[in-house]
Amino acid sequence: MKRVKPPKKPLIFYYGITIVIILLLNSFIFPLITNYSVKEVDYGTFLNMVDKGNVKEVEIEDTTITFKAKSNNETKVYKTGTIEDPEIVDRLHNADVKFTKVIPKETSPLLNFILSWILPFAIFIALGQWLTKKMQGKIMGGGGGPLSFGKSNAKVYVEKETGITFKDVAGQDEAKEALQEIVDFLHNPKKYKEIGANIPKGALLVGPPGTGKTLLAKAVAGESKVPFFSMSGSEFVEMFVGMGAARVRDLFKQAQEKAPCIVFIDEIDAIGKSRNSGMPGGNDEREQTLNQLLTEMDGFDADKGVVILAATNRPETLDKALLRPGRFDRRVPVELPDLKGRESILNVHAAKVKLEENVDFNVIARATSGASGADLANIINEAALRAVRLGRNKVTQNDLEESVEVVIAGYQRKNAVITMKDKLTISYHEIGHALVAAKQSHSAPVHKITIIPRTSGALGYTMQVDEHETVLMTKEQALDKITTYMGGRAAEEIIFKTVTSGASNDIEQATKIARAMVTRFGMSEEFDMMALETVNNPYLGGDTSLMVSAETAAKVDAEILKIIKSCHQKAIQILEENKDKLHELTKYLLEKETITGDEFMSILVAKS
Structure with missing residues (x-):
């Protein structure tokens, strides 16, 4: 049912209400406030006070008499009505009272x-x-x-306010190198003009969230020592049609006036989405804003020193006209940092934190594969907070390792009540993972095993850390990963002859890898190198969609199931062959609750 909104009342209605309130206050409230100290008396009391000599001063008006008189050694103001009294003047004169007749003023x-x-x-x-x-x-x-209404809300920063340079940006050497040319142009435009080179009008920073796109843009401004305009794409779009376009015009007008300068538009996908959506109607205001942005980027001269930087983590949604040469000429990837980059980022953020001398950031960097710069900054901060909670004034290696686990799995649930039966099951489950991983040649070494529950819902976990960072995954590595995920469920089946819900996340992760092997990695004999799936959003979760018929999709599911079953049987076989070590390691984990990878391996390789 459509809700009918009541019509808005005209402005004159509120004016009328205000006037009525003022008149009522003027008639009833203000007189009371003004005259609260004037006491009314009868005419006889007035005469008695005159005869006793208490009255000092009298003002006679047409209808009232106001006088000052002493009462209990205190002068007060009184008021009474007038009466036809011919003797009042003589009475006041004989009592030596000062009196006057108030003549009303005539006004136009x-x-x-x-x-x-x-x-x-x-x-x-x-x-x-x-x-x-x-x-x-x-x-x-x-x-x-x-x-x-059309004024932009662009924030202008100057170099002395931000204080951010390329030294403050770690782990993005390629991106800094690509942007260094823009900085050099803003410093020395002549050498580019002499050779006839044109500086790119705009540079688009693309990458996952938290990788430092905004920080890089501020660093470019800090290095160039020029004004820095910063505005979010969502700030252009308003409920009033034409507002976004007006703000774009105003932003570029300000930039031209303050050239050389840098204009930074964060989350440009808010206004730069492709206009070819295939749906009737659409957001006219957003499209008008985009059209105005395209026009302004064509209209200004980059030689004046106005450089446009923009950031997005959804480049696939941007309009093609926005990405053509002459607008955003250069695309600068700001990817997740590698091992060396993560170590550099940790060092940058740790510069403001007091650390023990034996802290090794290489261990932390290897344990945080796939972490962004924002994640690493959070890890340093969590380690510092933990040190304070424990009453220490310096961060230790243990604090950093614990903060990695906090970011990955959440805080420890110290008050969680788990029965001994469930704790035993969890112990066998985690040792199953670790044992299967250790017995395979393409698995990462076990770093830590714990059965302490976490706030993320994990009842325990096994952490593996690669000795060296890899950028490619072989078919053998993918199969070993799936087999390792199957190890927990396999241990439950072997020891307890039943299964629990504890393997739900293992099943989900194993299925993802198996599906990727079949649909995207070409690691299936059935489909060879046929592309069956496409990634829609590589920087935000990597959502995928199948590009096949229903019949082929059924075959894909069958091939995935085949891989998972094969890995499951391999995990069971490994644990059956090492059942004695499974019991021994589980007993040790149950007693300690948390063991390191070195402890695990020393028991595993020791002779029974």
Whole structure:
């Protein structure tokens, strides 16, 4: 059912209500406030006070008599009504009272009309207009009224305010190298003009969230020592049609006035999405904003020193016209850092933290494969917070390793109550993972095993850390990973002859790898190198969609099931062959609750 909104009342309605309230206050409240200290008495009391010599001063008006008199050694103001009394003047004169007759002032009828009606209305209207402008200015995002609706909210930073340079950006050497040319142009434009080279009008920073795209843009401004305009793409889009386009015009106008400068648009996909959506209607305001942005980028001269930087983690959604040469000429990937990059980022963030001398960031960097710069900054901060909680003034290696686990699996659930039966099952499950991984030639070494539950829902976990970072995954490595995931469930089946829900996440991860092997990696004999799936969003979760018929999809599922079953049987075989070590290691883990990879391997290789 469509909800009908009540019609808004006109502005004159609120003016009328205000006038009525003011008149009521003027008639009833203000007189009480003004006259609260004047006491009314009868005429006889007034005469008695005159005869006793208490009255000092009297003002006689047409209808009232106001006088000052002493009462209990205190002078007060009294008021009484007038009566036809011919002797009142003689009585006051004999009592030596100072008295005057107040003559009402004659005023112009026109002046009375203006003061009584025109002036109040003028004040109310002026006040209403002022309040309306203030409200509109706040609601519409302007600075102070309708004339500022099209003003951009771009924040201008200068080098001394940010203090960010390329030294503050670690782990992105390739991106810094690509942007260094822009910095050099802003410093020395002549050498580019002499040879006839044109600096790129714009550079698009693309990469996953938390990799430092915004930080890089600020570093370019800091290195160049030029004004830095920063604005989010969502700030251009408003509920009023034409507002976004007006803000784009204003932003580029400000940039031209302050050239040389850098304009940075964060999350540009908010206004730069492809206009070929295939759906009727669409967001006209967003498209108008995009059209205006395209026009402005064509209209300004990059030789003046205005460089446009933009950032997004959804480059596949951007309009093709925005990415053509002459607009965003250069695409700068800002990817997740490698091992060396992670170690450099940890060192940058740890520079402000007090550390023990034996801290090894290489161990932490190897344990955080796939972490972004923001994740690594969070790990350093979590380690510092843990040190404070434990009453220490320096961060230790143990603090850093624990903070890695906090980011990966959450905080320890110290008050969780787990029965001995469940704890035994969890122990066999985790040792099953570790034992299967250790007995395969293409698996990463076991770093840590724990059965302490975490706030993420994990009842325990086995951490593996590669000695060297790899960028490719072979078919053998993929199969060994799936087999390792199957190790926990296989241990439950061998020891308890049943299965539990503890392997739910293992099953999910193993299925993902098996599906990728078949649909994207070409590691299936059935489909060879046929592409069956495409990645829609590589930087935000990597969602995929099948590109095959229903019949082929059924065959894909069968091939995935075949891989998983084969790995499952391999895990069972490995554990059956090492059942004695499975019991021995589980007993040790149950006693210690947490063991290191070195402890695990020393027991595994020791002779029984």
